[in-house]
Amino acid sequence: PIKYIAMIIDTKEISSRIKLGSMLVVLVLVAVVVLDLIFRWVPNFILVYVCIGLFVVFEAYLLMKKFNYIYYNSDGFKIILKYTSLGMFSAGNYKLEIPKKDFVRIEIEKSIAGMRKMVVIYVRTPNGIAKFKPISISVLSDKELEDMMSDLESIKR
Numbered sequence: 571p572i573k574y575i576a577m578i579i580d581t582k583e584i585s586s587r588i589k590l591g592s593m594l595v596v597l598v599l600v601a602v603v604v605l606d607l608i609f610r611w612v613p614n615f616i617l618v619y620v621c622i623g624l625f626v627v628f629e630a631y632l633l634m635k636k637f638n639y640i641y642y643n644s645d646g647f648k649i650i651l652k653y654t655s656l657g658m659f660s661a662g663n664y665k666l667e668i669p670k671k672d673f674v675r676i677e678i679e680k681s682i683a684g685m686r687k688m689v690v691i692y693v694r695t696p697n698g699i700a701k702f703k704p705i706s707i708s709v710l711s712d713k714e715l716e717d718m719m720s721d722l723e724s725i726k727r
Contacts, residue, residue, distance in 0.1 A: 576643070577643075577717060577718070577721040578641075578643045579640065579642040579643075579710070579714050579717070580642075581641070581710065585639035585709060588637050588656050588709065596625065599625050602617065603618050606621075629658065632657060633657065634682050634685050636657065636686055636706040637655075637656040637708055638653040638655055638707070638709060639654040639709070640653050640707060640710060642718055644721050644722075647669060647670055648667050649667070649669075649670060649722070650666070650667055651668075651691075652665045652666075653706075656709070668693050670725050672693045672694040672695070673691075673692075673694075673725055674692040676690065676692070676719065677689065677690045678715075678719070685708070686706055687706070687707050687710070687715070688704035688706050689704065689707050690702065690703075
């Protein structure tokens with residue numbers, strides 16, 4: 571019998587901080603814009619333009635990083651990978667359940683000057699090798715990513 575060692579990675583804490591932080595930034599910027607429109611702190615709407623610029627830069631950064639909540643579990647005979655976008659304008663919960671015997675390999679892709687880390691998973695199917703679309707793992711720390719990759723390498727054998 572094949573014995574597998576289980577590993578669980580759950581990014582709930584950092585994902586919650588990212589989501590809450592992005593909501594607070596938007597709320598503060600909107601409050602500053604509204605208060606400036608009411609009290610006219612700065613002439614010629616300069617503060618409004620600055621806040622809009624900050625919002626655009628902040629959202630562009632989040633869009634480039636493409637943060638996802640990640641839950642990885644290799645306990646049992648399946649690899650389970652759940653991910654949910656943390657972006658303001660995106661939605662969807664996704665779940666991959668891959669039998670360990672069908673797992674072929676995983677590759678890391680970096681894009682946008684190395685800011686976004688993505689994984690591509692390959693599995694064996696009756697029709698050959700299937701490639702899943704890239705999944706952003708930018709939220710994972712280097713240690714978590716290293717642990718997940720070594721766990722998947724041990725399963726690959």
